[in-house]
Amino acid sequence: QVRLVESGGGLVQPGGSLRLSCAASGFLFNNYIMRWYRQAPGKERELVASVTRSGNSATYLDSVKGRATISRDNAQNTVYLQMNSLKYEDTAVYYCNVRVELVAYWGQGTQVTVSS
Numbered sequence: 001q002v003r004l005v006e007s008g009g010g011l012v013q014p015g016g017s018l019r020l021s022c023a024a025s026g027f028l029f030n031n032y033i034m035r036w037y038r039q040a041p042g043k044e045r046e047l048v049a050s051v052t053r054s055g056n057s058a059t060y061l062d063s064v065k066g067r068a069t070i071s072r073d074n075a076q077n078t079v080y081l082q083m084n085s086l087k088y089e090d091t092a093v094y095y096c097n098v099r100v101e102l103v104a105y106w107g108q109g110t111q112v113t114v115s116s
Helices: none
Strands: 001-008 008-011 018-023 034-039 047-050 059-062 067-071 078-083 093-099 103-106 109-114
Touching: 001 093, 008 093, 018 093, 018 109, 034 067, 034 078, 047 067, 047 078, 067 103
Parallel strands: 008 109
Antiparallel strands: 001 018, 018 078, 034 047, 034 093, 047 059, 067 078, 093 103, 093 109
């Protein structure tokens, strides 16, 4: 079955960086767009970034443009989210997502906390 496992979250100071990873299995990884979402306490889940099947094109939430880079390694079935210049408002649980045959799958999430 489809499985997504995120890692790489943690506590970081403002201005710091993190690289999130999502290991995928159970589907043909290079056939699907991959996405990162996040959900802050008391807020709705929002789409942070998405990357095409080839990895050649990506889209970003306006508030992370210029600070985030989504990438994928189709040989390793892994998608990444590099976050730089982190801000307090980036604090959230970050989730990996894929839609396979119209069904949305989610990982368990990884917590990113930006705090001094």
